[in-house]
Every structure is written in C-alpha cells, then in structure tokens.
Amino acid sequence: MSLQHALLTSLLEKPSSGYELARRFDKSIGYFWHATHQQIYRELARMEEQAWVKSYDAEGGRAGKRQFEVLAAGKEELRNWASQSSEPSELRDELFLKLRADAAIGSLGLEQEIARRMQLHQERLQTYKDIELRDFSKPKLSREAKIRHLILKAGISLEESRIAWSKDALTTLK
Amino acid sequence: MSLQHALLTSLLEKPSSGYELARRFDKSIGYFWHATHQQIYRELARMEEQAWVKSYDAEGGRAGKRQFEVLAAGKEELRNWASQSSEPSELRDELFLKLRADAAIGSLGLEQEIARRMQLHQERLQTYKDIELRDFSKPKLSREAKIRHLILKAGISLEESRIAWSKDALTTLK
C-alpha cells in the first residue's frame, strides 16, 4: 500500500495535519502520486491503528485540527518497504486505447485531442523547468536536493518524450 | 471504464472467447493495459447485460467455450467514448516514492534496484525494437499499421528515456 508510505515520508519531512498533507500532495509528491483528502484521512487513521503514526491536537491551529507524526515503528516499516524491489509501472494511457479503436473502426478525429495534450505537456514541461531553475541550479546541492532533482528530471524527460511523440502522431494522422 | 472499451476494440479486431482475449492481452494491448482473466470475464458478462456484445457457444472449440462479438450498440458506445477527451496518466512509480524516502531517512541502497530496472528496460526496449523491425519496417504501411506503430514508438521512447534516467540516477547516487 504505497500511499501509506508516501504519507510516512511526507510526515518525516514535516509533521502535519491531514489537510496540510492533502495540500502538499497537490504539489511535490502529488506530481507523481495523486491522492484525494478522503483517501489521506483514511490512511492516516489506519496507520494510527497500526501505531505507525500518532496524532495529537494541534495547539497553534483551529479546533479539531490534528497533527500527525511518525513513530519508530512507522520509520522501520518505511525503511523496510523502501528497500524491497518493485516493478516499474505501465503506461496505461486511455489515448492508446483510443488510437487502437480508431484503427479498428475508422477515423475518430483524435488529432484534436493529441494537439490539446501536446499543449498540456508543454505547459507541464515549462512548470518543471521553472522549478528546476528555481531549486536546482546551484552548483553544489545536498544529497537530498540531488535526489529530488532526479525525480524532477524523470518528469521533464517524460514530458519531452510525450511532446515529441505528439508531433510524430500528428504528422502520421494528418 | 476503459477495460470494457479495450475489450470492445479487441473483439472488433477479432471475435474471441474470454480466454483468447486474456491471452491476447498478454501481448499487444496488454503492453499498455494489463488485465487478468478474472477481470476480463467479469467485464464481458457486464457488457453482455448491457447488450454491447453477444455470445454463443463456439462450434470449433471445447465444451463450454463461448465466443463473443460486438453488437451495433457496443460499436456506437466505443465510437462515442473514443471521441471524448481524457487526461494523460501520471507516472505513479513506487521507485520515486522510495527515492523520496531515501532522501528523508538516509541511504537505502536503491542503486541495486535501479540497476535491476535498467536492465529490465533494456530488455523491453529490445523486444519492442524486434517487433518494430518485424512488423513496421516496410516502406508502405496501412493506416492501421501506422497507428499501431505509433503506439509502439511511444513504448520505445518511454523505455529509452527510462534507461537514460537510470544511468543518470546511478551516477548521482554513487
């Protein structure tokens, strides 16, 4: 159950409330592992049952706000999980299914959709490059920063390859 | 529900039994949209209820073997679904979560895992390139072949970019 481990990591970086985690997931980790607030609250509750995390009323915040932090068992679990191997994910993109459908039943005008996506990928690429410039352009980076940069670069090359593919696809389909 | 539409496409290409679909999903569509036989049988049953497909006892095959084919309503549904836009998928790779965990709690020896994956990606790339050479190296391809080639090329460039990324990651982590 990877979301739990994503949350553990995020909580180690900074103890937070469920709401804050949900907000932070919109950026950083959320770029490659999206989760809704409902899911996050559920997993936090489960992890508290398993004693991987503990929570207490946040003093500075509003009424009802709960702050979570990772317990030793949670850290151990994270270490354990992270050192096991796992399979790379598939592409699993509906667009490919739609292309196959197009091939099977005749032209469906997918060019529009591909063009729309190409633009979207260009925007994302720009966002990632802005982050890169802002956070990782210094000559000496800490180990942590280098690793984050690595993840960002995976995103950048994915977007670049999608843009190139889109161009190819538009040429082929026109 | 994309699996249903993947099955409709596959059945349009060739009417088949659930078993045959499951086998075919191991190749072709399965490269980017994996499904188990349990899921396939369930979705076929649902589509029959909705009258998107019909089935009958296969004459040539063994006892109990059911052949499925797409009805007009199913084809209409597929056309409709395929012409709607959809969002590109995330990366959602556990490895990135593990890298973040490594950054948060200290070195976990992920180099091994990255090296293992790099080899895996190289093997996949080779498989894809073999298919490309076998099926798409003729100068004149049909529209259908061109589209299939396009999908394959997406796989090729994904694997290439993963291999390049792995090299970078190994250099950074060492």
Added chain:
DNA sequence: CCACCCATGTAACTAGTTACATGATTTC
C-alpha cells in the same frame, strides 16, 4: 453577513488484485 478557505470526515461505488475452484482436452 456572506463568501471563502480551513479542517475533518462518512458512504457508496468502481476498478483492480489475489486466492481458490473446477472440469475438459491434448500431448508426451
């Protein structure tokens, strides 16, 4: 005082995975 954001949750559903089960036919 109204809109917006902070903050937490429940409920119902859909999609995907894992484990188990059964029997027929072909091949060695």
Added chain:
DNA sequence: GAAATCATGTAACTAGTTACATGGGTGG
C-alpha cells in the same frame, strides 16, 4: 496415465473515486 494447457468462473479483499455532510475562522 500424468502433466500441461484450454476454459470458465466465484469470493474476498484493496485501492481509488465521487458525492455528500458539517462546522469553525477570516476578510471584505
């Protein structure tokens, strides 16, 4: 006659999505 493959399914579970619900605090 045993093993492998063909062929279909049920059941239980896990993960993720969508819809609904509630109330407090802040800024205009």
